[in-house]
Amino acid sequence: MRRLAYVAAVILLACTNTTYVGIDQPPTWNSQTNRTIIDYIDQRLLGEYYWLDEVVQKSASFNRNRPWENYLSESLLRLETNADDGYLNSRGQRILYSYIDEIKEGTRATTLGFGIELHYTIVVIDSAKGHYGFVVESIFEGSPARAAGIERGDIIISIDGKAITSSNYASLFTAIQDNTASALRLELKRQTTGESLTASLDKGAYDATVVVHSSIHEVEGLKIGYLVYTGFESEYNEAMLEALSTFAAEGVEELVLDLRCNSGGSVTSAIQLCSAMLSAEYEGKTLCTAKRNPKNERYEIVETFALEGTGTALNLKRLTVIGSNYTASASELVIMGLRGLDIPVTLIGSTTQGKNCGMDVTRAKVGSTYLEYAPVTFMCFNAKDFGAWGDGIEADINLKASNAIGVKDDIYPLPRAAWGDAQHDIGLAAAIAHITGKSLEQGERQALATRAAMSNGTMTIDLPQPMQGIRIYHDEGIDALK
Numbered sequence: 001m002r003r004l005a006y007v008a009a010v011i012l013l014a015c016t017n018t019t020y021v022g023i024d025q026p027p028t029w030n031s032q033t034n035r036t037i038i039d040y041i042d043q044r045l046l047g048e049y050y051w052l053d054e055v056v057q058k059s060a061s062f063n064r065n066r067p068w069e070n071y072l073s074e075s076l077l078r079l080e081t082n083a084d085d086g087y088l089n090s091r092g093q094r095i096l097y098s099y100i101d102e103i104k105e106g107t108r109a110t111t112l113g114f115g116i117e118l119h120y121t122i123v124v125i126d127s128a129k130g131h132y133g134f135v136v137e138s139i140f141e142g143s144p145a146r147a148a149g150i151e152r153g154d155i156i157i158s159i160d161g162k163a164i165t166s167s168n169y170a171s172l173f174t175a176i177q178d179n180t181a182s183a184l185r186l187e188l189k190r191q192t193t194g195e196s197l198t199a200s201l202d203k204g205a206y207d208a209t210v211v212v213h214s215s216i217h218e219v220e221g222l223k224i225g226y227l228v229y230t231g232f233e234s235e236y237n238e239a240m241l242e243a244l245s246t247f248a249a250e251g252v253e254e255l256v257l258d259l260r261c262n263s264g265g266s267v268t269s270a271i272q273l274c275s276a277m278l279s280a281e282y283e284g285k286t287l288c289t290a291k292r293n294p295k296n297e298r299y300e301i302v303e304t305f306a307l308e309g310t311g312t313a314l315n316l317k318r319l320t321v322i323g324s325n326y327t328a329s330a331s332e333l334v335i336m337g338l339r340g341l342d343i344p345v346t347l348i349g350s351t352t353q354g355k356n357c358g359m360d361v362t363r364a365k366v367g368s369t370y371l372e373y374a375p376v377t378f379m380c381f382n383a384k385d386f387g388a389w390g391d392g393i394e395a396d397i398n399l400k401a402s403n404a405i406g407v408k409d410d411i412y413p414l415p416r417a418a419w420g421d422a423q424h425d426i427g428l429a430a431a432i433a434h435i436t437g438k439s440l441e442q443g444e445r446q447a448l449a450t451r452a453a454m455s456n457g458t459m460t461i462d463l464p465q466p467m468q469g470i471r472i473y474h475d476e477g478i479d480a481l482k
Contacts, residue, residue, distance in 0.1 A: 141207070
């Protein structure tokens with residue numbers, strides 16, 4: 001992750017002998033549940049946080065007279081040595097990677113909503129009137145949005161008859177992204193054709209899968225598999241492996257792995273993905289190593305993760321990845337892990353986020369509150385003991401600058417067309433051109449350039465996109481409270 005250029009505001013208490021306000025001397029107003037969760041946070045920070053030395057030094061100054069939802073971030077922002085825990089967003093605000101969230105208990109279930117995933121950049125529709133637009137990042141199969149014919153790249157220009165403005169964009173974004181609205185009436189503009197569309201949506205059940213698209217593109221007899229993978233979530237490992245097995249059955253020889261919207265996730269999923277892509281000669285090879293603080297007494301200081309189950313699907317000799325500044329964590333680990341095994345990986349798009357740290361994730365239930373807690377606890381390294389991708393991985397073919405294919409998009413990775421549309425999606429077009437070694441024809445370059453300019457929108461607001469992190473899950477999370 002990028003080094004943060006900031007000066008930490010360290011809050012010091014006036015008393016030299018400050019009492020630790022923990023379970024032994026709880027804040028008077030805090031509920032038992034709140035005190036228990038704060039103690040749970042403290043236990044792991046003091047024993048496992050990667051920068052635990054400073055936590056031990058300054059823990060007495062942490063304000064425990066706070067709701068647990070605010071305690072972790074407020075405490076970590078007091079530290080100076082943990083600059084790698086987080087990044088600065090476009091507004092200069094520091095966003096931490098470490099988190100503790102209340103989650104739903106149980107396994108994956110279908111989502112009730114509209115099935116629209118929005119891009120985190122808002123574009124200008126009419127600068128004179130101050131009207132903005134939301135850009136559709138993905139549409140989930142089986143969702144109301146899919147049934148209504150909405151496509152990736154469509155620009156939403158009004159919602160329930162209301163223009164999107166500086167005063168309402170936050171609430172309207174949430175109404176769509178988080179399915180908080182009861183129903184939606186949308187006016188949209190399709191970038192690939194310029195046509196206007198309307199759609200009225202009621203909520204429906206759908207599967208919010210991270211395997212959002214897979215297709216095969218054949219160029220002069222060469223079969224190229226294309227997989228859009230938006231998160232390393234173990235509950236979707238089977239769907240990911242099924243897509244790769246289908247590619248193998250159809251004789252796919254090259255793979256384009258689209259990680260431009262993938263901010264990370266489970267190490268286990270990354271191992272399974274890489275294992276399924278490679279031949280049996282890589283069985284047992286190290287993809288990555290997690291290195292924790294030497295004073296961490298809960299987990300191994302150095303933990304190695306090896307490939308397992310290779311040779312069962314594809315037998316790739318090289319890999320083409322589409323990435324962006326939203327590509328982070330486990331996605332970057334795949335790129336650098338494979339390069340550590342001397343497998344050529346070409347990155348197309350733009351420089352990635354830069355996050356080479358990870359979290360040991362535990363889950364615990366306090367009363368009726370079910371928690372997932374993930375403080376940063378380790379740094380990642382590949383088989384060559386290289387882990388210095390904290391400033392991001394530079395693209396081999398940068399689509400935001402002059403490049404070999406002769407087309408650039410200044411506001412890449414703003415969605416322009418449906419997944420798999422090689423005529424209008426600059427990322428996929430560039431990937432296929434790279435694999436085949438064939439330059440794009442003048443007409444193809446012109447079509448892509450037209451798509452890149454068509455929305456007449458410029459980057460105005462970047463909303464903070466959640467970073468998934470490199471995560472190692474542990475089943476014993478409930479024991480952390482004992």
